[in-house]
Amino acid sequence: EVQLVESGGDLVQPRRALTLSCAASGFTFDNYAMHWVRQVPGKGLEWVSGISWDSRSIGYADSVKGRFTISRDNARDSLYLQMNSLQPEDTALYFCTRSTEWLFYFDNWGRGTLVTVSS
Amino acid sequence: DIQMTQSPSTLSASVGDRVTITCRASQSISTWLAWYQQKPGKAPKLLIFGASTLQNGVPSRFSGSGSGSEFTLTISSLQPDDFATYYCHQYNSYSQAFGQGTKVEIK
Numbered sequence: 001e002v003q004l005v006e007s008g009g010d011l012v013q014p015r016r017a018l019t020l021s022c023a024a025s026g027f028t029f030d031n032y033a034m035h036w037v038r039q040v041p042g043k044g045l046e047w048v049s050g051i052s053w054d055s056r057s058i059g060y061a062d063s064v065k066g067r068f069t070i071s072r073d074n075a076r077d078s079l080y081l082q083m084n085s086l087q088p089e090d091t092a093l094y095f096c097t098r099s100t101e102w103l104f105y106f107d108n109w110g111r112g113t114l115v116t117v118s119s
Numbered sequence: 120d121i122q123m124t125q126s127p128s129t130l131s132a133s134v135g136d137r138v139t140i141t142c143r144a145s146q147s148i149s150t151w152l153a154w155y156q157q158k159p160g161k162a163p164k165l166l167i168f169g170a171s172t173l174q175n176g177v178p179s180r181f182s183g184s185g186s187g188s189e190f191t192l193t194i195s196s197l198q199p200d201d202f203a204t205y206y207c208h209q210y211n212s213y214s215q216a217f218g219q220g221t222k223v224e225i226k
Contacts, residue, residue, distance in 0.1 A: 044206065044217060044218075045155075045163065045208075047215050047217065050215075059213050061214070062214075095163075103210050103211070104210055105165060106153070107165050107168075109162035
């Protein structure tokens with residue numbers, strides 16, 4: 001069974017940093033591109049960042065470019081999101097998701113980890 | 120960037136109704152479009168990809184159509200389990216984007 005389990009969400013003050021992790025199991029991790037998608041509670045979905053299986057293709061939404069860094073460790077079947085200079089508008093539930101190709105649909109999702117940015 | 124516009128934002132319907140949700144792209148995306156269903160407190164679930172291909176395990180009452188810039192998701196006979204929010208997602212370009220969502224409510 002495919003499982004994506006996010007962790008690392010927390011309450012943090014503005015301008016601070018936080019790192020999210022996603023532990024993958026039940027599939028061959030390095031056969032898939034991985035992504036982070038976020039959702040403000042009660043609102044819609046926003047693609048945040050994605051990384052190809054070999055880390056050679058990486059992309060960010062304009063709203064996080066220059067502040068967030070995505071990475072992966074295929075030996076550990078893990079995906080990460082380093083978030084710097086956090087702002088209140090980054091408050092959201094962050095989902096880890098996968099796709100079979102770099103630009104493709106998301107066929108499995110984690111349950112999300114909540115990031116709250118507030119003083 | 121390609122913008123996705125869904126309509127309606129909210130839809131009230133009864134069990135057994137035929138329901139149609141529309142998604143429009145600000146420019147052509149061929150058939151690089153997916154549909155997801157999300158229930159409160161849950162992760163989104165993939166329903167359709169490639170505009171019209173049903174994901175394994177999704178009931179056949181769901182169908183998708185369209186190409187270019189206009190797409191539809193149809194539920195042929197709404198079931199109690201279908202009351203949820205539906206999102207379209209374009210993956211044609213680097214700046215992939217979701218529609219704002221359509222909430223299907225009980226009438």
